[in-house]
Every structure is written in C-alpha cells, then in structure tokens.
Amino acid sequence: MPNLSRDAKRKYAIIHALEVLDKPNLQDIVEETAIPAGTVKRQLTSIREEFRLHILFIRDASSPEGANGYYSLESWGILDREAFLSHFGSSKVDD
Structure with missing residues (x-):
C-alpha cells in the first residue's frame, strides 16, 4: 500500500x-x-461513519443466538469503487 498512516492502511485493507x-465473517477478515x-x-464502525459505506451484518438464522453471520458491502458511500480497487488492490497491511 502507498505511504499511508497505519489507521488508513487498516481501513483500506478491511474495505x-x-x-x-x-x-x-469476522474471522475471514482477520x-x-x-x-x-x-x-x-x-474499524468497521469507523469506516461506516467516515466513508458512509453501507456494510451489513447478515445473521445466520440457524445459529443459536444469531451471533454467526457474514458481512456484506452494499454501497461504497463516498468512495469510488473502481478507483479504490485500482489504487489499493491488496488486503494485506504493510507495517
């Protein structure tokens, strides 16, 4: 990733x-x-607020307390998807 703050690198890697x-799911992202x-x-909370991304957590109805599920990126908010992916095409954070 380009020379960005650690916080920005983490946000971009998660996106x-x-x-x-x-x-x-959370473990997949980790x-x-x-x-x-x-x-x-x-960071997911921060990403939703700062970039206005619409990220849903879809609960697995078959799990006992609905704690299991997965994340779905529904809308890119203020970010341009194509530009983002062309500039930040990696999920790894280089510290």
Missing part, C-alpha cells in the same frame, strides 16, 4: 477484504488482513 471475499478481531470491529 478491500469486504469486496473480494465471498460472504466474509485472516485476510492480519488485523486483530477487536480492531476490525472498531
């Missing part, structure tokens, strides 16, 4: 993972990005 993975689960959760 990229949401786009390229098929029905990613494995794809090498970002800790707690940080992924905080």
